[in-house]
Every structure is written in structure tokens, then in C-alpha cells.
Amino acid sequence: EAVQRLTGMVTRFLPLPPAAAQQAAQLLVGLQAYTLAAQVLFDTAKTRVTPAERLGLIQAGANALLASSQPTLAYTRAAAALGAQTVPTEMAWFMVRLALGANLPIDAARWLRQAVPLDAPAGQLGQTLTAQQLDLAWQVLLAGGDLRGAVHLADAALARQPGNRAWAERRAQVLEWSGQPDAAMQQWIMLLRAPVSYTHLTLP
Numbered sequence: 001e002a003v004q005r006l007t008g009m010v011t012r013f014l015p016l017p018p019a020a021a022q023q024a025a026q027l028l029v030g031l032q033a034y035t036l037a038a039q040v041l042f043d044t045a046k047t048r049v050t051p052a053e054r055l056g057l058i059q060a061g062a063n064a065l066l067a068s069s070q071p072t073l074a075y076t077r078a079a080a081a082l083g084a085q086t087v088p089t090e091m092a093w094f095m096v097r098l099a100l101g102a103n104l105p106i107d108a109a110r111w112l113r114q115a116v117p118l119d120a121p122a123g124q125l126g127q128t129l130t131a132q133q134l135d136l137a138w139q140v141l142l143a144g145g146d147l148r149g150a151v152h153l154a155d156a157a158l159a160r161q162p163g164n165r166a167w168a169e170r171r172a173q174v175l176e177w178s179g180q181p182d183a184a185m186q187q188w189i190m191l192l193r194a195p196v197s198y199t200h201l202t203l204p
Contacts, residue, residue, distance in 0.1 A: 010028070011036075014040065015043045018044055022057070025041050034064050034068035035065070041057045042058065045057035055087070058081045062075070071102045089115055095108075109140055116128060122155035122159045141153060172184050
């Protein structure tokens with residue numbers, strides 16, 4: 001009943017100023033009125049707000065829907081609100097995660113290319129991305145079946161961390177999948193010859 005009364009009050013005054021919208025949405029999320037919270041935020045994002053406020057409202061609206069276990073709706077509402085415009089790098093990474101969570105690898109790959117210049121030389125690309133971003137980009141490229149891109153990303157990760165065994169194994173595996181058995185074999189041989197580090201092993 002309290003939620004219904006609040007719904008009537010909030011919708012009557014939509015759209016709200018950005019700060020008021022954020023505060024109202026937090027209250028609604030606390031009451032588990034996730035869909036209404038998202039509506040408040042997305043409706044306010046359509047009004048005359050600054051670019052930074054608009055992106056913050058869209059991100060908060062998507063997060064409200066994620067809190068109610070609606071990843072596909074969170075992505076579609078956020079993508080519709082952003083339209084075809086180019087977004088800042090941080091927002092592009094947010095959309096990569098949203099699209100991947102919604103099981104939309106093609107969309108995730110499109111946002112990934114806004115987030116980072118994937119065609120840059122491996123050495124440059126490796127210095128551009130954090131370890132977490134490398135892992136996320138790897139998931140996106142594999143989910144979309146972009147094996148060539150995945151090999152290039154593995155090259156970038158190894159340029160950043162030449163002795164990283166996990167990335168060397170990933171590179172070898174994707175070379176096999178992409179029909180390059182000779183190159184894959186060379187990578188496996190290099191792995192076999194490389195010294196094994198026991199630093200991360202946990203003893204029973």
C-alpha cells in the first residue's frame with residue numbers, strides 16, 4: 001500500500017530534477033519498487049540535463065533493473081536511452097558488461113569497440129587495458145566468435161605480461177579453435193619449456 005501511494009506521488013511529478021530523481025530512485029529501490037525507480041531515472045534522463053547527469057541517470061536506471069534480476073530489460077532500456085551517440089569510455093565499458101549479462105555478444109562487441117581500439121598494435125593495446133578489462137574483452141570476443149580478435153587480444157596481454165601462463169594457454173587454445181594447429185603447437189611447446197611457478201599453489 002505504501003508503495004502504491006508513493007507510486008502515485010512520484011509519477012504525478014515526473015520528470016524530476018536529476019538530484020531529486022536519484023534520491024527518489026534510491027528510496028524506491030529500498031522498497032523493492034525497482035521498475036518504478038528505473039522509470040523515474042530514465043524519464044528524467046530525457047529532460048534538459050547535463051551530459052554527465054544524463055549518463056549517471058541512465059546507469060542508475062539500468063542498475064535498478066539489474067537489482068530486480070532483469071538484465072535484458074536493463075540493457076535494452078539503457079541502449080535505447082543512449083541511442084546511436086558515441087559515449088565516454090567508462091560508459092562504454094558499462095554497456096559492455098550490460099550487453100554481456102543480457103547474453104547479447106554482438107552488442108557487447110559493438111560497445112567494446114567504443115571502449116577500446118581493438119585494432120591497435122598488441123603492445124599498445126596491452127598497455128591500454130587493465131587486467132580486468134582484458135578478461136572482460138576476452139569473454140566478449142569469445143562469446144561473439146571473434147577468434148582472430150581473441151588471438152590479437154592474447155598477444156596484447158602477453159605483450160603486457162610476457163610470462164603470464166594463463167594468457168599463453170588461452171592463446172594456444174584459440175589458435176587451435178581458429179584452425180592454426182602449427183601455431184598452436186608452437187605455443188604449447190613454449191609453455192612446456194617455460195618454468196612453472198608454484199607461487200599461487202595452495203598446499204593442503
